[in-house]
Amino acid sequence: MKRNCNLELRLLTSADSDNQHRRHQPLAEAADESRWSELKQQEQKQLTIFYNGRVLVCDVAELQARAILLLAGRETEEKLRGPVGSEPSASSPISPSQLYSPAGLPMKRSLQRFLKKRKNRIQATFPYKVNSELTGRMRNLVSREDQ
């Protein structure tokens, strides 16, 4: 489902270091509303966002897309750092999931590699898209030949 997105961008505060400010200058411009509608006139491409179990599809200009990615990245970083000195407990609702904490990345990577390898194997054996009933019958034939 396509929707026109009204995205709110946070303005950089004066507390940010010079370095950061320099890097983010284009985004500070983008935060300006008139510039934002200017951007909307530029070539728009479809952006699909997966967030918290929901999928959002919208059309954005490249600069808008970059802004979204950067902000999302910073928010994730902040979430991972977490509140300092807090006690980890089973009932804490804010604790980041283990799989997406930095220590959970190896698990995630291994998992992705495993799924990719499986997919390649299945595609190599059955390169044509067929309905599942037919695939089942073909698999039966393969296993019977093996016996």
Next chain:
Amino acid sequence: MGEKFWVKEEKGMAESVLGVEACEFLITSASKNLLNDLVSPPVNLGVQQGLGKIVEGSHWNYVIFWYASGLKSGGSVLVWGDGICQDPKGGGVVHGSTSADGELEGVEKRKVKKCVLRKLHACFNGSDDGSFAASLDEVSDVEMFYLTSMYFTFRCDSAYGPGEAFKSGRPTWASSMASCLDHYHLRSVLARSAGFQTVVFLPVKSGVLELGSVKSIPEEHDSVEKLKRSVWGF
């Protein structure tokens, strides 16, 4: 926090595949957030190529690199670093996969395995990502063992498995099924289903290498050295 809560049916299913003790361990572990307590979390391990060299063309069905780290709360622990699974019976290619005792696996058991994997993923991941389990129809028992192992951790003061090898600094090489099951400890139910006859725990730089095979592979005088050379080139 519904994902971390296990209803009776989910627990029953998990116990049938993992065994009661493994199930208890994983449920408790998921709520402990151990990975956030690591002094030095695993990053850029760079062992994937080396692991590939061990597995390719060999009889090993899997290799796992367990990564050792201190805990901020004290002690040290082994967590998942990287791994490769090589199972000719896996990959969803062979329909009606057989389990270790040669019995044809029912549709029910395949569904249960998929459900358990999905639940574990949701439990440790904090959200139920349905797409994860979508491709996991017909997971073989070897693959089930491998995928579930990712969620395990081992204290370095343990008397079993990877923890014991790390603590003693000495490799473990078991090449009979009975001896294997002993060393697999909490994962022995999964290991028995997979039919492993050989398991090796090899203490190495910054962790432990674990290898397993459904074949009986006897240790030779230079087996350990060959394995270490494959991964670290020395």
